[in-house]
Amino acid sequence: MNPKSTIKGRGAQQHVPNRFFELSHEMRDDFLEFCKKEGEVSDKNKTLYLEVFPKTIVNKVESPDIGMSYSMNAYQGCEHGCVYCYARNSHEFWGYSAGLDFERRIMVKKEAPKLLEALLKKKTWKACPIVMSGNTDCYQPAEKQFEITRKCLEVFLKYKHPVSIITKNALILRDLDILKKLVVDNLICVNISITTLSEETRRILEPRTTTIKKRLETVRVLSENGIPVNVMLAPIIPSINSHEILPLAKAVSEHGAVSIAYTIVRLNGAIGAIFTDWIHKRMPDRAAKVLHQIESCHGGTLNDSRFGTRMRGEGKIADQIDTLARLAHNRYFKNKKIPKLNVDLHEPFKNGQLKLF
Template sequence: MEKEFISGRGAQGNVDNVFSKITYSQEHIEGVDDWEVESPNTKFTIVHPKTIVNKVSSPDVGMEYSANPYQGCEHGCIYCYARNSHQYWGFSAGLDFETKILVKSNSAKLFKEFITKKNWTGTPINFSGNTDCYQPLERKFKLTQAMLKIALEYGQPIGIITKNSLVLRDLEILKQLAQKNLVTVYISINSLTKETRAKLEPRTATAAQRLKVIETLSNNGIPVGIMCAPIIPGLTDHEIPNVLKAAATAGARWAGYTVVRLNGEIGKIFEEWLHKAYPDRANKIWHSIQSCHQGKVNDSEFGNRMRGSGQLAEMIRDSFRLHCKLNKLNVEHFQFNLSHFNKNKSNQLNLFM
């Protein structure tokens, strides 16, 4: 008897944590094991880390520093590379990643301390370098909003990547940052198909909502782009032309993409999901992913790992470039204005109070 697809979640179970001596197994599909997967509700834990801003050492991710106020992500995107990082906290990269969220409650305090360090010069910091800073729990805890207010106060440049319409809650802050060229927002869309989005990214805003977010941000003078990522060969690659056209029509000015790579435990999680979500196409999609990574589902080589290699990867690249050109995306380069950064601003104001 095969387990049913768990709707509303990406991962279809937990996998062993590679750092733990304890293993996870489900001996029987029926019976006492069922309680864990029938209705996996989200739980959160308040934590107090020592740092919030991280130096990004990988040269091919397009950012130097990232800040993530949450660990784990309720969006449940099946392909998410951040799943592996959940294991460092003692959890599984599977269902645990999307149901057991760590809330870094001191994020704003740590962020302020970091950008006011003596040697900090205002290098742009990306929110959501690991998990989405506007995932559902942000509505309750407002950690991203608090950090944005601090960024505005000190003139700290910020990049944001999200697939949640909650970003519009902070529209007024973003408008003020945009007036000084201190922010860019990228909205992630890799499919316009409702069924595909619901399976791939079960707890995210719909594509229609995300396009509306792009339109609203653009209409309010906030520099906005689209991340057509990750492109999954055999499943979403044919949507590249429509996704880019829709985003450009909505007001996106820039576009980027990646080809899906299933590193670490994500390969196991994705493969199980694939055979449940698309049983008739699973093998074809899996082999298409392998064809982009030299026969594997993950290539760790910098330069190739994000875009893939081989004939299919080249076809994806050519299609992306062509439709960026047709839709006048990436015509100009955005430049942050670092001249507004002033770590001593608050101290100076305090002299007159």
């Protein structure tokens, strides 16, 4: 594909219709031609931050195969622009497109720390690890400006409450001072997402994420400071990064990670159209092969919502990936595991300080 015809710095290369809307947005050729003749820009490709005011910030996770009970998201939408991101579909609930809008219309929850504190102080709340973020990255570029994640970590520390973080951004090291205090009482673990060792693959697959070199360095720094790190090799995409499972596992093990986990890519809802458009533009030589192999892992379709199989897939290719992941675990992570977070300290701190009697 001619690089000039792609939208620079974005994963999605198009708007896709919102399934809840009768009307849809379309960029017509005659409009583009008009802009060209008039010397105007048809699409400024700017990111907008929009403040929203939710009533709650922590969500109960009902899904049986997610591996978390509660999650919270300081932001909706994610500027990282990972083309495969399952969270894209949730942007439609806010009235936006799962395509470009997901990357360029970021909703900011400035009240998140106050809402979190109110929850942790409730008499009925029983300590249970809360995951930041179950949906969109809590250390995406917006965090550098708003610092909502840092303020939430201060709340977790104040109330001695366990928290887990999922991110692919080295910005987490900015908050190393708080993380080091949390880990003293075994209140923190970090999940770093590393999808590939190829910087070229990262650049087109996850256009506004931290480089692979910086992510590996983040794993090393966190580990050297006693903070347990699990690396998410996710998602595994057949014929794009499926051949990297063993090298990835070796690299993250050498940088101090204590465990790895993986999922196979699934392209539910609008993500199927977004990914299909993207791969035909970015990797036209292997587009058909990749799409067919993804389908072979999910019963012949890109869309798989079946509990129990959607994360791991099925069929020969899925079995091969699972075998490689097991081999990687046995070779590089045998007798290692993420420690269970401490839920026993929180109760006495519900008033913001240790009770004396």
